[in-house]
Amino acid sequence: MIMSILEPWHYIKPSSLHGTGVFAARDIPAGTSIMEYEGKHISTQEADEMEPSDPNNPFHTFFFSLSCGKIIDGGDGGNESRFINHSCAPNCEGHENSAGNRVFIVALRDIAKDEELLYDYALVIDDDITPTLQKQYRCLCGAPTCRGTMLALPDPKDKPITKSALHKKLKKIRREQKKLSKQMRQLNKKLDRILQHTEDPV
Ligand SMILES: C[S@@+](CC[C@H](N)C(=O)[O-])C[C@H]1O[C@@H](n2cnc3c(N)ncnc32)[C@H](O)[C@@H]1O
Numbered sequence: 001m002i003m004s005i006l007e008p009w010h011y012i013k014p015s016s017l018h019g020t021g022v023f024a025a026r027d028i029p030a031g032t033s034i035m036e037y038e039g040k041h042i043s044t045q046e047a048d049e050m051e052p053s054d055p056n057n058p059f060h061t062f063f064f065s066l067s068c069g070k071i072i073d074g075g076d077g078g079n080e081s082r083f084i085n086h087s088c089a090p091n092c093e094g095h096e097n098s099a100g101n102r103v104f105i106v107a108l109r110d111i112a113k114d115e116e117l118l119y120d121y122a123l124v125i126d127d128d129i130t131p132t133l134q135k136q137y138r139c140l141c142g143a144p145t146c147r148g149t150m151l152a153l154p155d156p157k158d159k160p161i162t163k164s165a166l167h168k169k170l171k172k173i174r175r176e177q178k179k180l181s182k183q184m185r186q187l188n189k190k191l192d193r194i195l196q197h198t199e200d201p202v
């Protein structure tokens, strides 16, 4: 991973996407660790109890979720990384360190000078992802692959399974079970034969 040597890799200015954005100060090679996502570490309960960061937009957020369940609140002690906007076709990604308590914004590809830095927020909310909720977290990234929301959407592979598909799957599992039982029986027989020919009793 390439680290910043002297000058910062980024600068901030108004974004056509939303409010303030973060931009590449010079060409950034893929894999560069651009900056750390800094801020106070809080629990999900503390995050739920907090007043919105923008009273005019209750869905505005400076939170970055860690895999351990904690949240980094970029609005409290955060640096300019808190201004990075979301895109469904991002050029950056948040990488956790091995201890899982720090996040670094890393370039996913070569980024040209003055390009806006963007990562996929993939926000996880403890609620049913209703169309209303998706609209409240509406995405304006304009990417051809835009999913229309900054929320993480469930994998379509996880959609409810139909009865006939379930039946087919069960049949397949039973066939595999039979095959495995047959293999086990054969292996046990083989083991018996080997043990019979072993000189030292086990
Ligand atoms: C961490 S802030 C990013 C900085 C923000 N531009 C600002 O000036 O505060 C995140 C908020 O920016 C807005 N935002 C970021 N990316 C967006 C996008 N692709 N579409 C719509 N709103 C976006 C949303 O309100 C989101 O909650």
Ligand SMILES: [Zn+2]
Binding pocket: 087, 088, 089, 139, 140, 141, 142, 143, 145, 146, 147, 148, 149
């Ligand atoms: Zn989008």
